[in-house]
Amino acid sequence: MSTSSLQRALSAAPAHALAKEAVPGKEYFIFVLGDLTLGVLSGHAREVTRPGLLTPLPRLPAFVLGVVGHRGEVLPVIDLLRFLGQGEMTVTSRKRLFIGSVHAFSAAFLADRVLGLRYLNDSAVLAPPLGGAVPAEHLLGVVRDGPRTLNLIDLPKLMQVARARIVTR
Amino acid sequence: MPQSQSTKGAKPVRGKKPPLSRMQSGGDGLKPIIDVLKKVLEDNERALRVDLTKLQGGELELGRLVNMTLERLTLDLSLSEDTRQHTVMVVDQALEALISLVRDGELSKWTSKTDDPVLGPLLEGFGKVIDTLRTFVRQINEAALQLSSSANEVLAASTQHESSSTEQAAAIHETTATMEELKHASAQIAENAGAVARVAEETLGSARSGRGAIGEFIHAMQQIRSDSAAVSDSIAKLSKRVERIGTVVDVIDEIADRSDLLALNAALEGSRAGEAGKGFSIVAAEMRRLAENVLESTKEIKNLITEIREATAAAAGAASASKGATDQGERLGAVAAQAVEGILAGVQETSDAARVINLATQQQRTATEQVVASMAEIEDVTRQTTQASKQSTGAAAELTELAARLADMIKRFKAD
Missing domain, CATH: 1.10.287 (Helix Hairpins)
Structure with missing residues (x-):
């Protein structure tokens, strides 16, 4: 009897995740930005979409590429590479825009690719290194994932700093 | 007394x-x-x-x-x-x-004067005879002088004639030798003209077969042109099909990309639902993997389509170039056919001319042989003439000598 890959996935899915009770950890939303692999807590990632019509606005910091309308909201589009001082991104239709939501404040972040959701044990999360690619002030920690480093962003803090920069400007 | x-x-x-x-x-x-x-x-x-x-x-x-x-x-x-x-x-x-x-020979000393009546008439008779002799001697002297000068002239003329005759003999000998050479040359020319005629005949045959080959070549070129037109049509059709495949693949790609997004958002929703959305999240993740597989496949298909497009473009270019080359080939074939026609006409003329030359040189050879025979006869005659001229010169010399002797003898008779 042949089964499709979807059926195989459904049958392989556990009914209960009992192991999680024993090992404390969190789920992260992982995406790629240039050479960086970044992650935010999955609760802060509300939705993923494609970059629609981007409207540039004057008198904004360089990391704010403009604003987009999304489900009746006007969201600023933030280039994290510029924000982190690691270069800049170009907007194409095949890129991803994920909506980050912290408390009542939402913003759209540009990403090259979205890798998906990953559950990481807290024990695997290391303290942010000094002098890394991402400033330690914006990091919750880093995870060694084979040859690459997963930088776990402290999105509420980052959004606060960004908002402060936008406002002070 | x-x-x-x-x-x-x-x-x-x-x-x-x-x-x-x-x-x-x-x-x-x-x-x-x-x-x-x-x-x-x-x-x-x-x-x-x-x-x-x-x-x-x-x-x-x-x-x-x-x-x-x-x-x-x-x-x-x-x-x-x-x-x-x-x-x-x-x-x-x-x-x-x-x-x-x-x-x-002294005639001037005679005197017939005497008183003797017996001798007077006798001496007078003698005197008359001597007067007559004197007149004769004078006339003979003049005649001898004229004879001498005439004999000299005859000798000079005869000598001149002899030298002319000798020169003429030499010239005729040279002419005969030249005619001999001319005879040989004529024979050679006749032989060469024959060879030229043969070669021209062979060339004519070759040019005729060349004309046939060019006709076949032009026919083949026309066939190639029609074939290459068919190939061009096929390539254009293939290109259109491939473009349509590309469009379909773009649609599939778009659908896959949207599916990926949907699956991702479904996973996020499942995550937000907590424990209850766990299974949903797993299914969403699987769906997302499927969508990514589709995206990878469409990417491969797109690469293939790009390759096919390049290949068809190259094929179309090649077909176009082939068409141009065939056109060029046809034109060249036409030019070559024209040229071969010209060559055929020229070779025909050459062949005819070579045949005429062959005939003419054969006649020339015969004529030259006759001339050589005639020249030999003329040479014989000239040799005889030279001989006669030498004899004539000898006789003239003898005549001159005789005239001189006669003049000398006559000079002994002093008439005045």
């Missing part, structure tokens, strides 16, 4: 001479007279005279008369001697003149 003696009165003595025996029978007184007369008559002592001193009377008178007679006879004789001597002198002169004429 017995006449002159007879006129002086000695007739009785000479006419009726008495025998000496009878005279001796006279008296003794007559004896001296008789002795003297005997001696005068027998011994011709004309100066002898009768000694009168020893005579007397009639003997004395007779002696005297005898002496007187002897005196007169001596005188007559001396007179007759003078006349004889004059005559002899005149005859000597005449003889001398004749001898001089005969020996030295």
